[in-house]
Amino acid sequence: MSATTAVEDPEPFEGDDRQYSPTRLSGWLQEVYGPDRVQPEQLSRAQLAKLSRRAPLVHNDHREVWHANIGPIDTPQLLALHSDLGEIVESNRHDGNRTKPAALVDAYPGLGKSTAVRAYGCDLFKRQVDVRGETTPSGARRVPVIYIALSGNTQIRGLNASICRFYGLPVSGDADTLAERAVDAVLSMKSVAIVIDDIHFLAGAKSNSVRMANQLKYLSNVFPVTLIFVGVGVQRRGVLREGFVGKETELAQFGRRTTALTLPPFQVDDDEGRIQWRTLLKTIERKLILAEKYPGMLAEDLSDYLFARSTGHFASLMALINRGCLRAIRSGHERLDEELMNRVKNDAAAEAARKELEAELKAGLKTTRPQQRRKSA
Template identity: 80%
Template sequence: MSTTGGLEPFEGDDRQYTPTRLPGWLQEVNGPDRIQPKQVTRAQLAALSPRDLLVHNDGREVWHANIGPIETPQLLALHEALAEIVESNRQDGDKTKPAALVDAYPGLGKSTAVRAYGRALFRKQVALRGETTPSGHRRVPTIYIALSGNTQIRGLNAAICRFYGLPVTGDADTLAERAVDAVLSMKTSTIIIDDIHFLAGANSNSVRMANQLKYLANVFPVTLIYVGVGVQQRGVLREGFSGKETALAQFGRRTTPLTLLPFQIEDDEGRLQWETLLKTIERKLVLAEKYPGMLAQDLSDYLYARSTGHFASLMALINRGCLRAIRSGHERLDEDLMNQVKNDAAAEQARKELEAEIKAGFLTTHPVSRPQRRKKSA
């Protein structure tokens, strides 16, 4: 029996995959860019048939849920730093390649930013060297894996094998040999390892964790990009050494720490960056009663207080707000609507203090002065 009332089914543009498996990673790397739904007026919305309205709203909902990555100054700086490390690592296989560690607070979009760099690097290498290797294998320049709680060496090697679709039976050494064969045959040059703070458990000591990461660098002839939370605070780069002994820490010598910062509004440079971000997002929203300045002017302070300058919190808030605006027929974002939207616990806990400072006039997201444009010479 048909569940669509005799009408042709509409699948929508949801893309269900996991980037920690090769087929899913290839979909993320090579998938077509989404096309922004057409902006229509409220009158045009009212003129749509019930079926066409369902299709239009479905497209808007999936579009708003997948806005980004947005090329913020923070993201561009991180990509530039990663490119300097990764693309200078042209050492032969007998040399250990320096690694990168992207260590930042949760909710800043670091995983999204690093995967975006990995996708761009993948495409660049394939465009330069071709889709297949000289031996006829698929070329896979970058891969992405994510760890889970209390991962040991065997589990880490298994995650790499699982990405390539290889068997995950055997001990740690067997799995490592299997993974290295895949790395070499598919010409993989960069491995992104997310949630590295899970390696060997949250309570493990820094020496054990550093030893496991050194093992990876010695076994795999690639550039390793680690992504995690609070990794440096565990003393991993020092490997348990202190004082003058810190110079003995090999992992610290082989690893360049990078970070991704939240948006700040302590000065006009930060405020201008926040304003530019909101203007960029605003242009991407598809609401019938959207207007210039809806986010960057009328909701700027409000959105900063509710997101605390964290990109992931901001995007979750706006995505849910747009969903509510569409389903309620409100078709715009304002404080009354946004107050009904729930956000993550960390953002909500910090919200009251920021709101109080903004209302008291101690903080503002609006630039106090704007850079003067140079007049064109005659």
């Protein structure tokens, strides 16, 4: 929306909400190839006041969906994870008679690990298609990467059904039938990687580590692709050790086949971490479309506050800022400050840890401000 057309009443529109599930091929293709959103125009209060009739509603609608979908942002943590994933996945050029090593992204909730892994999957998908073409030699659609997410108490049959459902295949039959059907799809569509999210749900919380490890080994044996597992507390369950202790852990086959990765939260214990936090806030700040936004609104005036409210977790930070922007737009405040943000609710985990961090920051025991600022910060 340009400045010249902003004052005109727009035509009816559906908005830029994109409703799809990445666990279905059609939805995954939307995530991989969906057009980049166009950042709404930055309007002043005076320009907002000149908008007539429906135009303010449309402009605000554009802003709200824009703020809700900022990211992924190329943080050092995300770039490091992508580099590690690339090293594992793209070196797995083994023939079909060899088991390909898997990757396990195991991190706390709210750090953006699923978003980060899907972003890598999208990039790998596009690069494979750019090199090898949209169709396979047999004429099938090329689907280099697929994405599935597990639900509570998933068993092997349910996992195989999820893979079939992604490809749009029938989900009738037992676990072995579904596995054969899924493998045929993997081979015909030249899939090279399967992202399996929320694997901590595999076989339910009550299953032991041996059973879970055996199920994951089964997947590695059956599917001739690189498996990228994403979950919470997977290593803590002892899955990589398969129930072995002491020197016997050397017998854990799954641990030998799997490289564990993580996505750490932001930390402000040293200047490197503080500079990364400041850079992140400046990047987000540039993307916000508020009439009274100003340089330093996040990176200077709200730096300590946002760290305490998010505890350095990316997803908690983005939820807080998104909701704050929505409140700022709908209230006419048009900027973020502590008074407004104090009325914004955040996730329970972040709120539970907030008081301790706030006390440390206010007492000067911790700071988000770099002690030796670099020009690049």
